[in-house]
Amino acid sequence: MRAPRVRWFLLLTLAVPASGQVQRVQPGDADQTLRAMRDELERSRERLRMGELQPPYYIEYRLVDVDARSVTASFGALVQSTTTRNRFMTVDVRVGDYQLDSSHFIADDAFRGFIGSTGTVGIDRDYESLRQDLWLATDQAYKEALDRLSRKQGYLRSLARAPNVPDFSREQPVVLVAPRFEPDWTSRDWEAEARSASQILRQFPELHDTRVSYHLVFLTYHLMNSEGTQVRVSRTAAAIEAGSHTQAENGMRLHHIYSRVARTPAELPSVAVVRGELERSARELLALRSAPPAEDYVGPVLFEPHAAASLLAQLLGPSVSGARPPVAMLPFFEQMLQQSGARSEWLGRLGTRVLPAGVTLVDDPRANEFEGQPLLGGYEVDEEGVRAQRVTLVESGILRNLLMSRRPGPDFQQSNGHGRAALLSAPRPAMSNLFFQSSDAVPPDELRRRFLDLCRAEGRSWCLVVRQMDNPLLGSLDQEDSFELFSSLAAGIGSGDRQPLLVYRVFVDGGQEELIRGARLTGLTLRSLRNLAGVGNDQTVFHFFQNPSPEFAGTAFGAFGTAQGGLPTSVVAPSLLLEEVEVRGARGEPRRPPVLPAPPLN
DSSP: BBBBOOOOOOOOOOOOOSSSEEEEEOTTOOOOOOHHHHHHHHHHHHOOOOOSOOOOOOEEEEEEEEEEEEEEEETTTEEEEEEEEEEEEEEEEEEBOOBBSSSSSEEETOOOOOOOOEEEOOOOOOOHHHHHHHHHHHHHHHHHHHHHHHHHHOOOOOOOOOOOOOOOOOOOEEEOOOOOEEEEOOOOOOHHHHHHHHHGGGGGGTTOOEEEEEEEEEEEEEEEEEEEEEEEEEEEEEEEEEEEEEEETTTEEEEEEEEEEEESGGGGHHHHHHHHHHHHHHHHHHHHHHHHBBBEEEEEEEEEEEHHHHHHHHTTTSSBOOOOOOEEOOTTHHOOOOOOOTOOOSOTTTSSSSEEETTEEEEEETTTEEEEESSSSOOOOTTTTOOOOOOEETTTTOOOOBOSSOOOOOSOOOSOOEEETTTTTTOOOOOOOOEEEETTTOHHHHHHHHHHHHHTTTTTTTTEEEEEEEEEEOOOOHHHHHHHHHHHHHHHHHOBBBEEEEEEETTTTTOOOOEEEEEOEOOOOOOGGOOSSEEOOOEEEEEEEEOTTTTTTSSGGGOOOOSSOOEEEEEEEEOEEEEEEEEOOSOOOOOOOOSSSSOOOO
């Protein structure tokens, strides 16, 4: 088994291809993956044991076969074009029992970088080669599990009150072996489309840098465990993502983002549509460049549907999970969770009001569309082999349920089919298709009138509307940008700092709008949604990628993913009116703009 060289932390939970650009492989093909997994798993289950030490009680093999096409262009010139084929494998061996096992334990030396059971395997689906990799990975994972269980038991004995929640849930085995699909990259000229789409930005010399990227993914996901679960499903996803940068005259760095996500490459918009949307995005960025800076503000804020859905994704992500965190010896682990916004506000609150009385919140991975619009978060079984279930989280404002993987929590101890993961990451409870509805919803015009009435009641001449929230990963074009953007958010995201992208002043007399730049929302936590001043009936589908990396998954950063590293998710949400939001104007000294103007772009 080769050590992992993972550039694509790709989408393990993707849409089943609906049509176009896939070639179905008939049963009886030469794929020996499942047979190799089955034979080595059975041998390990029957014979793996070290002397008098415990044998494994659970063994799991996960393998994903990835075909990926990535094309990036800037100002009409191709920056990169790659087609890759990889197979990644991970082995989970557990020692102990369902109540207490070797999993979810962070020792005082933290994560020791153990990757012996994870890595790349041969891409030709060869039986003997794969069994060799599985044998070595299983052996190393078993030895590590023995050591980890011993350390975990020793630590738990030192506690005055050890947790009594099981480590792993018992679930019914699932057998789902679907035909494979092979990718077909030939139906559209992706390089020509990327060039043409990015070329429209040449007409804006004020832009310092741009990237337009097409990401296309086909994969076949395999799962097998010692309980009898066998899964093989083919999935696909596609996205167009773009970021543009400029500076205001005073040196403030500004960016804009663009994203279009589809279930298959064939469903991506045409190049003509993309050019039009990129042009609109560029004009908005130039308007930001000349917009006045934001002032400090406390008062009503109206979030239009896309901004509201993005805000819900950020606020709800850490709290809809019912799984408990790992057992940790590190004294600062709890502080880390708090600072990163990973602390759930809903654990232990079943049966209490957590949202306004008329609000219902549902997560349904079995849903395929909403009012004719496709949804991207659907699947039949999750990454732990549990069948997907529709979960009503909140009913009439009362918390009724939480999303569960096979990691039990204090409120629920069975999975409801929401253990999601990307590539080599551990499955965690995560949203799929989330629906936010209210029985008290009003038309958008009525909600806007209510918003302006609140402004008048406070004696204000203007209030704020948020039209689009930011995603720092899409807005950063290099590592320096990423570090700067995330560093600026990290200090306050646990206490409710949120980054909008497009914010407008709306004047009470006449309703005129004025774009402002540099605004940041502060103190905006899930508790802020308990007393909404109004909800629209303009429900809109918003697609995004959850970030499954260990640093971000389950935290307030979890809503910031990309097509190269995320779980496709859809949120259906309306406009939301909050009566009091604190907004902070721009802080810090901006950088000097370039000395010379940009060279001409013909």
